[in-house]
Amino acid sequence: MxxxxxxxxxxxxxxxxxxxxxxxxxxxxxxxxxxxxxxxxxxxxxxxxxxxxxxxxxxxxxxxxxxxxxxxxxxxxxxxxxxxxDDIDAEPLVGQRVIALVIAAGVAGLVIAGVTIVGGDLVSGARAATAAITDDVPNIEQIGRVLFTDYVYALEITAVLLTIAVVAAVVMARKPTEVEPLPQESSSMEPPEPVEPEAEEVFD
Amino acid sequence: MRGIDAGYLVLSAILFSIGAFGLLVRRNPLVMLMCVELMLNAVNLTFVAFGMMLGDIAGQVIVMFVLVVAAAEVVVGLGIVVAVSRRKPGATADDIRVLRG
The missing domain is CATH 1.20.120.1200 (NADH-ubiquinone/plastoquinone oxidoreductase chain 6, subunit NuoJ)
Incomplete structure (x- = not known):
């Protein structure tokens, strides 16, 4: 083969x-x-x-x-x-699934039609001159070279983004001091009964 | 162009559509996050396929950035889900309107 x-x-x-x-x-x-x-x-x-x-x-x-x-x-x-x-059968918005199916099929159909119509000339851009893929240099080395030269500012901004995400996760996942429950009529799904905390077992 | 190159693009288009459909239909915020991951993976596939067609390594470098953004998005999204579910167990996507100021 x-x-x-x-x-x-x-x-x-x-x-x-x-x-x-x-x-x-x-x-x-x-x-x-x-x-x-x-x-x-x-x-x-x-x-x-x-x-x-x-x-x-x-x-x-x-x-x-x-x-x-x-x-x-x-x-x-x-x-x-x-x-x-999950309660999959519940459909809060009438016709939501039909509209979603039309949108999804439309996106897929448009892209597939574009690829099919264009046919043999799928990419029309110029081939890479400065960052070409070569077989004699390892894949990691090629990516690293481009990542730390041409895209070094984007890399630094990425580090800032990750720091912000970590701080945001810590802030949101922190246990709040007082919790006010949401009004019950905001959703059709009934919340489960609150579970009483069990007394901790004492091991003598 | 080889026929398999078009195959990659068609596959990623279908994958993107499945993710978009799930995002529009499902109400569980965790499943919605998974559907966003599906859409991001479809875009990654397209980047690498075009990079291969043009012989350009930049297609693979961009995927690195998409991976980082996906990780940050999942962390923040799960934080929101945990915060909302603490106030209302069994919360659906409709309950995230409590984020409104």
């Missing part, structure tokens, strides 16, 4: 995994199942990155997305105790 054949086979397999996982995210009623479907999608995208010779991004995708972000989401799911199934 030639390399093109292998690439095509890997692409088809990963595309099926990616799309199946994406459908699972919006299909499952239990948020935990949605998060696990998201893991499948992210792994498929990582393998697609490998397929496109972006080895470093494939590793980062697995480490950051499935290792950090999805675990963080799962952690919050467990923390909040929302391991119950």
């Amino acid at each position: 030639g390399t093109d054949t292998v690439e095509a086979v890997v692409f088809v397999a990963c595309a099926l995994i990616v799309l199946g996982g994406a459908f699972g995210v919006i299909w499952f009623r239990n948020p935990v199942q949605s998060a696990l479907s998201l893991v499948a999608t992210l792994f498929g995208v990582a393998v697609l990155f490998l397929n496109m010779n972006a080895q470093f991004l494939a590793a980062v995708q697995v480490i950051v997305y499935t290792g950090a972000i999805v675990v963080l989401i799962l952690f919050v799911i467990m923390l909040l105790g929302v391991d119950t199934a």
